[in-house]
Amino acid sequence: MVGMARWEPNASQRLANAALELFVERGYENTTVVDIAQRAGLAKSTFFRHFQDKRGVLFGEESMTEQLVTAIAAAPDDATPLEAVAHGLDALGASLFTDERRALVARRRAVIDAHPDLMERETLKGASLTASIARALAERGVAGPVAEAAAQLGALVLKWTYERWTGSGNEDGFGDLARQAVSDVQAAVLEV
Amino acid sequence: MVGMARWEPNASQRLANAALELFVERGYENTTVVDIAQRAGLAKSTFFRHFQDKRGVLFGEESMTEQLVTAIAAAPDDATPLEAVAHGLDALGASLFTDERRALVARRRAVIDAHPDLMERETLKGASLTASIARALAERGVAGPVAEAAAQLGALVLKWTYERWTGSGNEDGFGDLARQAVSDVQAAVLEV
Numbered sequence: 052m053v054g055m056a057r058w059e060p061n062a063s064q065r066l067a068n069a070a071l072e073l074f075v076e077r078g079y080e081n082t083t084v085v086d087i088a089q090r091a092g093l094a095k096s097t098f099f100r101h102f103q104d105k106r107g108v109l110f111g112e113e114s115m116t117e118q119l120v121t122a123i124a125a126a127p128d129d130a131t132p133l134e135a136v137a138h139g140l141d142a143l144g145a146s147l148f149t150d151e152r153r154a155l156v157a158r159r160r161a162v163i164d165a166h167p168d169l170m171e172r173e174t175l176k177g178a179s180l181t182a183s184i185a186r187a188l189a190e191r192g193v194a195g196p197v198a199e200a201a202a203q204l205g206a207l208v209l210k211w212t213y214e215r216w217t218g219s220g221n222e223d224g225f226g227d228l229a230r231q232a233v234s235d236v237q238a239a240v241l242e243v
Numbered sequence: 244m245v246g247m248a249r250w251e252p253n254a255s256q257r258l259a260n261a262a263l264e265l266f267v268e269r270g271y272e273n274t275t276v277v278d279i280a281q282r283a284g285l286a287k288s289t290f291f292r293h294f295q296d297k298r299g300v301l302f303g304e305e306s307m308t309e310q311l312v313t314a315i316a317a318a319p320d321d322a323t324p325l326e327a328v329a330h331g332l333d334a335l336g337a338s339l340f341t342d343e344r345r346a347l348v349a350r351r352r353a354v355i356d357a358h359p360d361l362m363e364r365e366t367l368k369g370a371s372l373t374a375s376i377a378r379a380l381a382e383r384g385v386a387g388p389v390a391e392a393a394a395q396l397g398a399l400v401l402k403w404t405y406e407r408w409t410g411s412g413n414e415d416g417f418g419d420l421a422r423q424a425v426s427d428v429q430a431a432v433l434e435v
Contacts, residue, residue: 132431193434200424201431203399232392239324239393240432242385 063101065091070108071158079105079162079169109159110172116183118142123187132193132201136184137233140209144226148216153225157217181206208232255293257283262300263350271297271354271361301351302364308375310334315379324385324393328376329425332401336418340408345417349409373398400424 069091073082084105088095102108122142126135148156163169185202189195212229215221221228261283265274276297280287294300314334318327340348355361377394381387404421407413413420 129435131433131435194430196423196427197430197434200427204396204428204431207395207399231388235388235392236396237432238386238389239396240429241323242389243321243323 062091062093062097066093066098066101067108068155070105071155071162074162075158079166106169106172109163109169110176115143115147116180118146119180120183120187123184124190126191132188132191132197133204133233133236135188135191136201136205136208137229139184139187139205140212140229140233141226144224144229148213148225150224153216160213160217177206177210180209204236208236254283254285254289258285258290258293259300259303260347262297263347263354266354267350271358298361298364301355301361302368307335307339308372310338311372312375312379315376316382318383324380324383324389325396325425325428327380327383328393328397328400329421331376331379331397332404332421332425333418336416336421340405340417342416345408352405352409369398369402372401396428400428 066087070082070087073086073090082105084098085095087105087108088098091098102111119139119142122139123135126138130138163173181202184205185198188198188201193201208229211232212225215228215232216223216225258279262274262279265278265282274297276290277287279297279300280290283290294303311331311334314331315327318330322330355365373394376397377390380390380393385393400421403424404417407420407424408415408417
């Protein structure tokens with residue numbers, strides 16, 4: 052039918068993969084949206100149905116905050132604030148940070164680490180994520196300062212886990228690494 | 244006696260106060276060592292007996308790491324890793340971060356926050372402090388990953404406490420604020 056967009060299976064994933072390949076191969080600044088679409092075997096217009104711009108490929112994952120917040124809300128009633136956050140991290144390990152997506156996420160991290168302006172945006176995204184965690188905990192009835200502390204601990208655990216998981220040579224799953232990091236934090240507070 | 248340096252009481256403190264006053268009044272980059280010595284009523288040579296350069300006034304406090312590490316080593320045997328760090332923070336509250344020094348430390352913070360290169364140095368200093376805390380805990384027999392986690396929690400608590408303590412309108416002591424932050428972290432891990 053004339054004028055109707057053709058539906059491409061996994062277009063978003065294919066475009067993200069193509070973009071990250073190109074960012075690594077020829078540099079982020081030397082890659083255009085046309086290059087990305089071409090590499091993915093898709094039209095430029097298809098790119099713009101999925102992403103606002105080239106940067107959007109790196110920062111489009113709005114669903115991360117959503118998934119984390121939903122899983123924190125669904126954590127068992129008798130979970131401590133940190134355990135509720137750990138429940139959220141488990142959810143990320145089962146959706147965004149799967150073994151299949153590790154190479155892609157590691158490539159994304161390498162591109163961001165090489166560009167101060169992208170790192171700045173990543174830091175801002177992290178701060179907004181931490182604030183969302185604190186709000187999700189407050190909605191579970193956790194007192195303000197404790198929710199704030201737990202959110203910061205959660206952000207710390209997420210950062211460690213993300214760095215280890217995307218680190219070269221690692222083969223452990225995101226969920227296992229997150230559980231290990233949470234248990235190190237618990238030991239730091241409890242162990243004599 | 245010819246050639247013998249005159250001993251000036253509290254020269255280091257007077258120079259630090261003068262420097263921070265000038266940094267705030269006319270800007271860090273518009274202040275010279277000669278200005279600082281003059282404002283303090285001391286000779287330029289006296290300045291260089293206490294500090295390497297203008298930057299040294301802001302980053303000369305090597306004693307902070309030393310005091311923290313010493314107090315961590317001296318914490319009771321039955322202290323958890325986080326409590327041992329809290330013991331170190333108490334020591335800072337009794338020596339460097341006293342009520343008398345709050346205005347000076349707050350001014351130092353304002354100067355650093357206004358200069359990206361100074362902030363970068365402050366961040367590096369923080370990373371080195373965190374590593375020192377982890378080593379001090381490992382020497383107490385805390386396992387590597389737990390010592391690392393406790394050091395990062397300690398760095399987080401130190402950062403919050405420092406920001407609150409130097410924040411405008413605050414009148415609470417550093418030690419009290421640190422204890423409150425530690426207890427928020429404990430509640431985040433323990434409270435159901």
